[in-house]
Amino acid sequence: MESAVVASLLLFLFVGWSHVAEAQLPIPAKIDGFVYKRAPVWGHSVVVEAFFDPMCPDSRDSWPPLKKALKHYSSRLSVVVHPFPLPYHSNAFIACRALHIANKLNTSSTFPLLELFFKQQEKYYNTPTYNMSRASIIHHISKLAVRAIGKDSLSAVQSGFNDSQTDAAARISFKYGCSRGVTGTPYFFFNGMPLSDSGSALDYKGWKGIIDPLLGM
Numbered sequence: 001m002e003s004a005v006v007a008s009l010l011l012f013l014f015v016g017w018s019h020v021a022e023a024q025l026p027i028p029a030k031i032d033g034f035v036y037k038r039a040p041v042w043g044h045s046v047v048v049e050a051f052f053d054p055m056c057p058d059s060r061d062s063w064p065p066l067k068k069a070l071k072h073y074s075s076r077l078s079v080v081v082h083p084f085p086l087p088y089h090s091n092a093f094i095a096c097r098a099l100h101i102a103n104k105l106n107t108s109s110t111f112p113l114l115e116l117f118f119k120q121q122e123k124y125y126n127t128p129t130y131n132m133s134r135a136s137i138i139h140h141i142s143k144l145a146v147r148a149i150g151k152d153s154l155s156a157v158q159s160g161f162n163d164s165q166t167d168a169a170a171r172i173s174f175k176y177g178c179s180r181g182v183t184g185t186p187y188f189f190f191n192g193m194p195l196s197d198s199g200s201a202l203d204y205k206g207w208k209g210i211i212d213p214l215l216g217m
C-alpha cells in the first residue's frame with residue numbers, strides 16, 4: 001500500500017517535472033537589457049545587472065548612487081539595466097515598453113527616458129491614474145517619451161505602442177527577470193551573482209564596499 005503511494009507520488013513528480021522542463025521560454029534574437037554608455041560588458045570590468053521598474057521608488061532612489069559609481073569606476077564598471085515591470089504597479093509594463101520604443105527609435109534616449117520616469121513616476125502611480133483609461137495613460141507616457149527621444153517623434157512613439165515587436169521585447173524583459181529569480185526591484189547581480197539584500201536602494205558606500213574588493217582596490 002505504502003509503496004503504491006510512493007510510486008504514484010514519484011510518477012506525479014516525474015510527470016510534473018518533465019512538464020515544467022518542456023516549457024521553453026521564447027529565445028530573443030538579442031540578449032535583454034540596455035547597456036549604459038555602450039561600455040564593454042565582457043572582459044576586465046565588473047558587470048552589474050540592474051533590474052529596475054521605472055515606476056518603483058526604490059529603483060528610482062538607487063539610480064543616483066549607481067550613476068556616481070559609474071563615474072567613479074569609469075571603464076572598470078559595466079552596467080546593464082533590465083526593465084522589470086512589477087505586476088502591482090499598474091503602469092509599469094507601459095513604461096517598460098516605452099523604454100524599448102525609445103531604444104529602438106533613438107538608442108541614446110533610453111537612459112534619459114528612464115530618468116524622466118524616475119523623476120515623474122509619482123504621476124503614474126496606481127492611485128493618481130485609477131480613473132484614467134489605458135489609452136490616455138499611453139498618450140501621457142508617449143508625450144513624456146518624446147521629451148527624451150526627440151521632438152517630432154510623437155507619431156513614431158505612438159506607432160511603437162502598436163508594434164507587436166515592442167510588446168514582445170517588454171515581455172522578454174519580464175521573462176528574463178523571472179528566469180533569473182528576480183522577485184522585486186531594484187535587484188542587482190554582480191558578475192552574474194545575485195546580491196542577497198536586493199530589493200532596497202544601495203547607497204554609494206554600498207557600491208564601493210562590493211566593487212573595490214572585486215577590483216583589488
Ligand SMILES: *[C@@H]1O[C@H](CO)[C@@H](O)[C@H](O)[C@H]1NC(C)=O
Nearest residue numbers: 125126127128129130131132
Ligand atoms: C474616480 O472617479 C470616481 C467617480 O467620478 C470618483 O468618485 C473617485 O473619487 C475617483 N477616484 C480617484 C482615485 O480619483
Ligand SMILES: *[C@@H]1O[C@H](CO)[C@@H](O)[C@H](O)[C@H]1NC(C)=O
Nearest residue numbers: 106108109112148149150151
Ligand atoms: C536622441 O536622444 C538624445 C537624448 O535624449 C537627444 O539628445 C538627441 O537629440 C536625440 N536625437 C534626435 C535625432 O532627436
Ligand SMILES: *[C@@H]1O[C@H](CO)[C@@H](O)[C@H](O)[C@H]1NC(C)=O
Nearest residue numbers: 155157158159160161162163
Ligand atoms: C493603433 O492601432 C489601432 C487599432 O488597430 C488603430 O486604430 C490606431 O490608429 C493605431 N495607431 C497608430 C498610431 O498607428
